[in-house]
Amino acid sequence: MRETSNLGCALFEHGGTALIDLGGEDQVRVYSYAEIERQSDAVACGLLARGLKRGDRVAIVATNRAEYLIAFFGILRAGLVAVPVNHKLPAATVAFILEDCDARLAICDAARRGIVPEWLPAVVIPDGWGELVRDEPFAAVQPAPDEPAMFLYTSGSTGRPKGVVLSHRSHLWVLQIRARSPGRAGRRVLVAAPLYHMNALAMSQATLATGSTVVLLPAFTAESYIRAAARHRVHALTAVPTMIAMMLRDLALASADLTTVESIRVGSAPLSQRLVEQIHAAFPRAELSNGFGTTEAGPIVFGPHPDGLPRPDLSPGAAHPDVALRLRRNGRIVAEIMNGYHKLPDATGRAMTQDGYYITGDVFRRDADGFFFFVGRTDDMFVCGGENVYPGEVEKMLEAHPAVVQACVVPMPDELKGHKPVAFVVPRNPITEDQLRHFALANGPAYAHPRRVWLIDELPLAGTNKIDRKRLIELALEDAR
Numbered sequence: 001m002r003e004t005s006n007l008g009c010a011l012f013e014h015g016g017t018a019l020i021d022l023g024g025e026d027q028v029r030v031y032s033y034a035e036i037e038r039q040s041d042a043v044a045c046g047l048l049a050r051g052l053k054r055g056d057r058v059a060i061v062a063t064n065r066a067e068y069l070i071a072f073f074g075i076l077r078a079g080l081v082a083v084p085v086n087h088k089l090p091a092a093t094v095a096f097i098l099e100d101c102d103a104r105l106a107i108c109d110a111a112r113r114g115i116v117p118e119w120l121p122a123v124v125i126p127d128g129w130g131e132l133v134r135d136e137p138f139a140a141v142q143p144a145p146d147e148p149a150m151f152l153y154t155s156g157s158t159g160r161p162k163g164v165v166l167s168h169r170s171h172l173w174v175l176q177i178r179a180r181s182p183g184r185a186g187r188r189v190l191v192a193a194p195l196y197h198m199n200a201l202a203m204s205q206a207t208l209a210t211g212s213t214v215v216l217l218p219a220f221t222a223e224s225y226i227r228a229a230a231r232h233r234v235h236a237l238t239a240v241p242t243m244i245a246m247m248l249r250d251l252a253l254a255s256a257d258l259t260t261v262e263s264i265r266v267g268s269a270p271l272s273q274r275l276v277e278q279i280h281a282a283f284p285r286a287e288l289s290n291g292f293g294t295t296e297a298g299p300i301v302f303g304p305h306p307d308g309l310p311r312p313d314l315s316p317g318a319a320h321p322d323v324a325l326r327l328r329r330n331g332r333i334v335a336e337i338m339n340g341y342h343k344l345p346d347a348t349g350r351a352m353t354q355d356g357y358y359i360t361g362d363v364f365r366r367d368a369d370g371f372f373f374f375v376g377r378t379d380d381m382f383v384c385g386g387e388n389v390y391p392g393e394v395e396k397m398l399e400a401h402p403a404v405v406q407a408c409v410v411p412m413p414d415e416l417k418g419h420k421p422v423a424f425v426v427p428r429n430p431i432t433e434d435q436l437r438h439f440a441l442a443n444g445p446a447y448a449h450p451r452r453v454w455l456i457d458e459l460p461l462a463g464t465n466k467i468d469r470k471r472l473i474e475l476a477l478e479d480a481r
Contacts, residue, residue: 006140007149007168008076010175010209018208023065023218042133043074049134054079057101061085061116062109063218064195067125071107079141082150084196088463091115097153101163145169151342154295163342164295170337174300178206185211187235192217192225197464199268202299203238220465222250230256240268240465245406248278267291269466270374270392272399276313292316296358298337315371327366382411382419387447389421397444403431408459410473423450424472
């Protein structure tokens, strides 16, 4: 990776293929590193020619495609701030984000033009792309170390989205860590999670910074994911656990040649032991890594054990030597990376310790060897009869049953207990609600066993391809009514 202070310039300098794009109007588009460089500079020139000034915000409202990544790099090279927007949010929420970040321009695809408010100028892909780019020599802006590079909006579990302000320096550090990993160059990495999410965006940047090739899907379906991995002979898969679980259930997997897959990185949500076993069975030669990160703290918090001890399956690792990390007495991780929340000094103050650490809201335990294990999110935790229930722990227990593929546990209001756990389960084999409830009582604390179990074909996904817990709570309440 070249030395630079601009995150938009962090590309590996070589002549290979940078991007195989499956999200454009043509079936497949292939871009070299030289072409990505040239077009990124052309976007930077075009943006400045429109009168945008250093620090102005430019939103990207589109599905995954080549122009998305090129626009992202071009915005940063011009000294502007990129704002990837979750286009699956309600139109009113998208409008709030665009107003809150003080966007001066939106770059959107044609299908998303309708959710960009009329007051905001927009460049529409593909027809308006030629009007944006200016193919001229360009010298990238060299930003100050803590100068904002991007806003990523996150709402957590409740409330309006908050704009997380991330600097060039913070994510250049992430890429430098990834670039030091051996054997990374020359691989093909499949990215199907949305680029407005940290998981996909950071993985795409890291892939390009290490001289490998991004195979970019416009959106995830299990069949398209499998077909793309097989057709393009990918070496690495990256996804959230729900995506991998859906892939392993799809009939297309049986006929697909995925023998080139040598690594699988799962992150953004906790793993279960059952899913780990299924991944190892389907990909016996692939190395499995369990990633953890947050929008605020970045994608690297944990790393290998300092003494070389093998990482347990369900652990994301030991504390990374380059990360300032503390496990507070209540089990919450704190780490430092973001500048703060945009326009929200009070929220920033609540999320940060006095000495500059971000409190993640995730509850972890640490074993005697120093490995960390995810217990749950404080946002998801609820109280049942005076006992703290962490849904992730109950889900792992349910997924240990051989007839269960996936489980999601959510709270239901209860007059006596305050809340009670209920579960939605995707079965592999026939099983009844009573059998699962008895299994839970036999394998976990009585207060945490699901009082109701719904058997469903598929868990609903939110915009980040994580399980949509809010929708499941709505379904449970509708059924109760």
